[in-house]
Amino acid sequence: MKNAASGLSTDVDQLWSTRMAAAQAGDRVAYEALLRDCVPQVKRVVGRTGVRPESVDDVTQNVLLTVHLARHTYDPDRSFIAWLNSIAQRRAIDHLRQRGRRELREVFDQARYEAYPDGDATPEGAWVAEGRSQDLRNAVASLSPGQREAVEFLALRQLSLVEAATETGKTKGALKVNLHRALRALRQRFDRPE
Amino acid sequence: MSSVESLDRMIEELGADLAPVRRLRPPAVRAALWLGFMAILSGIMAYFADLPGIAHRLMVTPDMWLAVLGSTLTAGLGAVSAFQLSVPGRGPWWALLPVPSLVTWVAASGMGCLRTWIIPDTHEASMDETRVCFSFIAAVSIPLSMLMVLLIRRAYPLHPNLTAAVGGLAIAAGAATLLNFFHPYDASVTDLAIHLIAISIVVALNQLFTRRGLGPLTPRLLRFGLARRITG
Numbered sequence: 001m002k003n004a005a006s007g008l009s010t011d012v013d014q015l016w017s018t019r020m021a022a023a024q025a026g027d028r029v030a031y032e033a034l035l036r037d038c039v040p041q042v043k044r045v046v047g048r049t050g051v052r053p054e055s056v057d058d059v060t061q062n063v064l065l066t067v068h069l070a071r072h073t074y075d076p077d078r079s080f081i082a083w084l085n086s087i088a089q090r091r092a093i094d095h096l097r098q099r100g101r102r103e104l105r106e107v108f109d110q111a112r113y114e115a116y117p118d119g120d121a122t123p124e125g126a127w128v129a130e131g132r133s134q135d136l137r138n139a140v141a142s143l144s145p146g147q148r149e150a151v152e153f154l155a156l157r158q159l160s161l162v163e164a165a166t167e168t169g170k171t172k173g174a175l176k177v178n179l180h181r182a183l184r185a186l187r188q189r190f191d192r193p194e
Numbered sequence: 195m196s197s198v199e200s201l202d203r204m205i206e207e208l209g210a211d212l213a214p215v216r217r218l219r220p221p222a223v224r225a226a227l228w229l230g231f232m233a234i235l236s237g238i239m240a241y242f243a244d245l246p247g248i249a250h251r252l253m254v255t256p257d258m259w260l261a262v263l264g265s266t267l268t269a270g271l272g273a274v275s276a277f278q279l280s281v282p283g284r285g286p287w288w289a290l291l292p293v294p295s296l297v298t299w300v301a302a303s304g305m306g307c308l309r310t311w312i313i314p315d316t317h318e319a320s321m322d323e324t325r326v327c328f329s330f331i332a333a334v335s336i337p338l339s340m341l342m343v344l345l346i347r348r349a350y351p352l353h354p355n356l357t358a359a360v361g362g363l364a365i366a367a368g369a370a371t372l373l374n375f376f377h378p379y380d381a382s383v384t385d386l387a388i389h390l391i392a393i394s395i396v397v398a399l400n401q402l403f404t405r406r407g408l409g410p411l412t413p414r415l416l417r418f419g420l421a422r423r424i425t426g
Contacts, residue, residue, distance in 0.1 A: 026214035035205045061204055066282075068208045070350035072215035073281050083283035090282075090352040 017080040024071060035064055041081070042088045049092035055099075062091045139189050147182035150175050221277035221284070224345045228273050231341050232368050235334070236375075243375035257305035264299025265371040268292045272364025276342070279357040280349035289353075289360050292367075299367065327373060332395070334369040362398070 016034055023031035039060060046059045066087050074083050140151055153164035154175065161172045168175065219227075252259040271292040278288040342361050351357040 023212065024215050024217060026212060028209045028212050031212050032205050032209040035208060036202075039201060057201065060201065064201075064204060064208060066350075068211070070282055072348070073218045073350050074283075075217070075220065075281075078283065086283045086285075086352060 021076040045088035150178035260302035267295035268367035276361035280351040
């Protein structure tokens with residue numbers, strides 16, 4: 001049998017409902033599986049509400065966050081799909097309203113944007129900026145290999161501690177200590193009077 | 195980062211943030227708790243009120259009886275409606291539930307008001323009496339509002355304005371119902387206007403204060419520190 005509103009079978013609804021009940025009890029595996037399974041359904045509802053294709057992913061993220069914050073309100077005796085769809089529709093409508101307000105307030109003018117003169121873009125400014133970035137590169141190069149690695153993965157590439165630990169094969173604690181020491185060394189170097 | 199990767203990463207973050215939650219009590223149970231509190235207040239007021247006098251007054255003027263019935267039903271159905279609206283998955287049409295009783299209440303109060311014009315020697319509420327009505331509605335609304343906000347706070351209304359407005363209506367109707375214990379006369383035009391002003395203030399304040407806790411997504415996320423961790 002199929003759910004008329006979603007086109008999904010009642011078995012799927014039942015499965016998702018069970019997973020959400022497990023998630024309410026703290027089962028992370030069931031929760032992540034549920035969220036992954038929900039994504040296509042959320043995108044379908046969001047797209048149907050009239051959200052532009054380029055914004056569907058942003059709204060989907062908002063929907064998942066709302067599901068996370070509102071998970072205690074789900075009653076496992078009721079349809080999970082109806083609960084999810086109502087959140088997806090609401091967040092899509094919120095997005096459309098925000099976009100409407102923004103479009104009323106802001107005007108996008110490509111020609112003006114391209115012709116806008118940047119006051120800082122002078123030959124002297126470029127020279128000073130280049131000098132600063134060269135100083136920074138030299139300073140980072142002068143760090144110990146461990147500290148340099150921590151700066152590169154955590155500060156420059158903006159990886160999370162878990163990702164950086166996986167990439168470098170070091171513990172999260174070691175990475176944190178190295179980053180802390182590297183930042184202290186850089187601070188000392190740049191604070192020192194010439 | 196591609197959209198699939200960013201969604202995957204976000205799902206992992208949400209999974210990492212997962213903690214067991216206490217399920218929200220069903221809307222009917224929360225509505226019953228609120229109405230139970232109102233019933234306790236009624237019991238206390240009935241103890242001090244002139245019950246035979248009230249019974250006599252309601253028997254001889256059917257529109258007053260209708261007005262009391264209308265306000266009582268508006269309080270009850272409004273509470274059920276507000277608690278239903280506070281949970282995702284319940285449609286906004288729940289807001290229509292108290293409308294018929296609201297119409298009955300306003301219409302019957304208007305009838306009483308009309309009688310003070312048509313029938314000679316009918317007692318019209320003085321300014322002092324209407325001031326008492328106003329203060330009573332405002333004062334009784336405070337505990338009713340506090341309990342309503344407390345019971346709705348843990349929920350997650352997708353229509354925060356509508357939920358707050360309907361909740362405010364239930365509170366105002368509840369206060370107006372309790373006022374009948376100490377209101378031994380028909381509503382005059384000024385009295386009715388004062389009632390409407392008091393009720394509007396209660397509804398507006400409720401909307402203002404309740405909405406702060408139920409508002410748009412981003413501030414709530416920032417409060418949880420979740421948005422920054424996920425997007426940062």
